[in-house]
Amino acid sequence: MNLLAASQLHVRLGGNDILTDVAIDLRPGEIVTLIGPNGSGKTTLLRAVLGHIRTSGSVTWLERSLGKWSSRELAKQVAYMPQSPTFEPGDRVIEVLRLGRSPHLGLLGLEVEADQQLIDSIAHDLELSDLLDRRIETLSGGQRQRVFL
Numbered sequence: 489m490n491l492l493a494a495s496q497l498h499v500r501l502g503g504n505d506i507l508t509d510v511a512i513d514l515r516p517g518e519i520v521t522l523i524g525p526n527g528s529g530k531t532t533l534l535r536a537v538l539g540h541i542r543t544s545g546s547v548t549w550l551e552r553s554l555g556k557w558s559s560r561e562l563a564k565q566v567a568y569m570p571q572s573p574t575f576e577p578g579d580r581v582i583e584v585l586r587l588g589r590s591p592h593l594g595l596l597g598l599e600v601e602a603d604q605q606l607i608d609s610i611a612h613d614l615e616l617s618d619l620l621d622r623r624i625e626t627l628s629g630g631q632r633q634r635v636f637l
Contacts (some may be wrong), residue, residue: 563591
């Protein structure tokens with residue numbers, strides 16, 4: 489079974505061909521590194537296979553066409569952290585950590601005890617427990633990266 493498969497993937501942005509006839513075949517458990525010079529399309533490729541930008545060609549996750557996934561369903565399976573994550577000024581660490589649970593929340597987006605326990609566990613593992621009430625903009629770069637991770 490393929491985790492991710494793409495074929496004849498093509499991305500055109502601003503009138504320029506960024507990716508042309510790209511093919512990918514990844515299986516669960518594989519570790520892959522994308523290497524290339526700045527501006528060569530690495531981030532564009534990630535955004536394309538996640539459906540964040542328009543493409544032509546075929547993309548499937550877990551043998552299911554990208555177009556058949558809702559954003560919420562795909563977010564339960566695949567995570568993406570951009571190079572420069574954005575946040576709203578005033579956001580606290582706990583609020584950002586809660587955002588990671590949003591695809592998993594039930595009706596009306598209400599958090600249950602299990603969600604809070606998972607957030608607490610993640611905060612502990614990433615050594616963020618003492619920072620939960622801090623505003624993101626007051627953190628060091630490394631602390632911010634751990635929050636977004």
